[in-house]
Amino acid sequence: MNKYLLYLGTALLLLINTSCHDSKSKKEPAQIQETLNQVEEVSEDNVSSTERSKNPADFVPKGYVIFDTIYGDLNKDKIEDCVLIIKGTNKSEIIKDEYRGQLDRNRRGILVLLNKGDGYELVVKNDNCFSSENEDGGVYFAPDLGVEIIKGKLFIHYAHGRYGYWRYMFRLQNSDLELIGYDASSNHGPTVLTETSINFLTRRKIVNENTNPNIDEPEIFEKREIKINKTKLFKLSEIEDFDKLEVSED
Template identity: 50%
Template sequence: MKNVFFSVSVFIALLLFDSCKDSTQNKLPPAAKNEALSVEKALKDHVKTIEKKQPSDFVPKGFVIFDKIEGNLNNDGHKDYVLIIKGTEKDKIITHEYRGKLDRNRRGIIVLFKTEDGSYNKIVENKSCFSSENEDGGVYYAPEMDVSIDKNNLYINYMHGRYGYWTYTFKYRNNDFQLIGYDSSYNRGPIVQNETSINFLTGKKQFKDNINKDSEEDGDEVFKETWSTIDNRKPVLLSEIKDFDRLDF
């Protein structure tokens, strides 16, 4: 009830301010004029903020929601949202020789934190870091992307059927999401060929290579394990990733 009353009060204040500012500002000294303009901007900014009550209010023009994920990302007990958004440019919709009409608009991500008053703060917006869901997969289908939240971590998973999977793990840090882990498995059918695991906080990379690659049964793998160090001086931030397909470690 408080929020509704405050919002109405702000709206009335804006109306009164707009109606009288033209007749009064010309009579004010420069310092007072600047102060009046600052108050006007603050009031309008507040109205813009309180209007965005739903996650869908943060979707930029020219985009639609492709997927929506709920979960707590900053350990405050509130349910946050991750929106996977998708462009709607008509020239990105093509006709494939064998697959028919395909929407090749790229996808992006928006991370929203829920606040005490029920509104949301936008933490990250990256409009085109993911390829479309309709890319070519060569002799196999393209990898399927899945986004999930667990234990305050944000996971971006790619699943490629018999060829394996890879996962990026992000953690909320310094008002962005920092890549803290990477795990992948390269497979040939049921047989794992190699596995990679990177901890970006420690700078350690584990590589497990199956030296029994010709085995025919799952579980017959024999792994040779090696460790190396990676350069982790510059954090990889979710807001700055231009294309997940081009990440290489």
């Protein structure tokens, strides 16, 4: 009888130990999974989506080439920043014109890179906002695109010969380049018909109109000042097509 009780007690102890061991084993996977989640979790403050490179060409997306390079200080830190005009390389956009021969009609875009001393950072990317340099101007040549940096501002200038010009002025702000000014001159040969200047920060538009109907005589300008309604500034990264951009609001 004592021997039987001894066997029974031993079996009971083994059963309790096995149960405890199984209980611990079942908890371990949950504890390991929790630890992995904590290790993989990264604070948003430590995540940087900004690319940096010492070579501006590294920012050119696949399927594009550099069309033009402009240097100048955009953030007034006395270090030259870089603006790249890029152009697509899609072979389907190379056409044969009856009069002008082979033309590359691939659209162009813009990359704005800030120089941080140890490399460039991309602040604006717009791949297709400009038409090609080989557009059909009809009876006259198409407007000629020019880009330059003057006194911390980026100017996008369209020269149209005897018909005048128009240009957009952008300033670096709000993590983009925003349109703060617009100037245009509508001409008839050497004679200026109207001059328009818009300041989007003050919301003022000035129009100088030539009131002399004889274009062979000196211009006589009449000035009008208009308060415009636009309050939201255009961002360079969001402009889909400069050829369709309407900025002259009354």
